[in-house]
Amino acid sequence: MIRLIHHIRRQLIGSGKVRRYLVYAAGEIVLVVIGILIALQINSWNADKKTHTDLIFLLENLKIDLQNDLKQITYVIDQQSSRAQAIDRITLHDPKFETTLDSVKYLNTGNNPGFFPAIGAYQSASNSGLLDQLNNQELKNAIYSLYESDYPRLRYNGEILDNRNDRVEWGIRALVDYGKTGLNVDKDLLKNQDLLDQMSYANRFAKIYTNRAKTIRDAIQETLKLIDSELNHLN
Numbered sequence: 700m701i702r703l704i705h706h707i708r709r710q711l712i713g714s715g716k717v718r719r720y721l722v723y724a725a726g727e728i729v730l731v732v733i734g735i736l737i738a739l740q741i742n743s744w745n746a747d748k749k750t751h752t753d754l755i756f757l758l759e760n761l762k763i764d765l766q767n768d769l770k771q772i773t774y775v776i777d778q779q780s781s782r783a784q785a786i787d788r789i790t791l792h793d794p795k796f797e798t799t800l801d802s803v804k805y806l807n808t809g810n811n812p813g814f815f816p817a818i819g820a821y822q823s824a825s826n827s828g829l830l831d832q833l834n835n836q837e838l839k840n841a842i843y844s845l846y847e848s849d850y851p852r853l854r855y856n857g858e859i860l861d862n863r864n865d866r867v868e869w870g871i872r873a874l875v876d877y878g879k880t881g882l883n884v885d886k887d888l889l890k891n892q893d894l895l896d897q898m899s900y901a902n903r904f905a906k907i908y909t910n911r912a913k914t915i916r917d918a919i920q921e922t923l924k925l926i927d928s929e930l931n932h933l934n
Contacts, residue, residue, distance in 0.1 A: 750832050755933050757829055760820035761842070762926050768816045769919045772912055778812045779909040783902050790899040811864045811905075813857045814912060821846045835932075838925040845922055849915045856911055860904045867897040 821842070824830045833839045 750829075751933065753829055754833060755930065757820065757824045758926050758930050758933070761824075762923060762930075764817040764820050765919050765923050765926070768814075769916065769923070771816075772814050772916050772919065775812050775814045776909055776912050776916065779905055779912070782811075783905050783909065786898050786902045786905075790895045790902070811861065813861070814853060814915075816846075816850050818846060818850070833929075835925070835929050838922070838929050841918070841922045841925055845915070845918055849918055853908070853911055853915055856904075856908045860901075860908045863901040863904045867894075867901050 825846075830839060830842065833842075
């Protein structure tokens with residue numbers, strides 16, 4: 700094809716038919732431009748198709764991470780809530796709360812489970828700029844809010860809780876008996892007001908942490924719903 704075009708060009712130039720050559724040259728330029736535009740369009744289609752595939756892959760991996768996060772944060776909430784309730788009953792001298800040895804085997808007063816989210820899929824997409832290609836603004840905002848605001852704030856609250864928990868003199872172990880069945884709190888624990896005050900103070904931060912974790916649990920659930928909706932749209 701190219702050889703034919705060059706042949707025609709030489710004939711027109713050699714015959715001295717300048718006007719015809721100019722018309723031919725203009726047509727050749729138009730053909731080249733059309734060819735370039737077609738090539739660009741094909742490249743654009745290919746790029747869009749790859750972005751589409753990459754977004755599906757991203758959302759599927761984010762969904763897996765968030766499902767694992769949901770399980771973990773639910774466990775943390777359950778453990779911290781049970782721990783806080785038990786400590787409240789001890790420190791508030793609940794008369795209905797048995798204080799004899801073996802009465803609170805399920806309670807490890809020094810146990811302080813925390814939430815550590817999976818961020819691999821998010822970091823990869825964030826570093827590559829793939830998240831910016833997501834057209835669903837509501838979903839994009841939910842993802843950014845979760846990873847850039849909610850998770851860091853909960854981590855900060857967790858650091859405060861760890862600090863307060865570490866400052867409690869759990870070392871007053873004369874009042875605590877570790878048996879094979881778990882931690883047993885002796886009734887004499889109620890006589891040590893200093894330790895009770897420390898436990899109560901640390902428990903305030905545990906409740907703040909747990910309440911924030913509940914809010915983030917709801918945000919994770921909502922984000923998962925948005926991801927499912929977007930996957931249905933993309934597929």
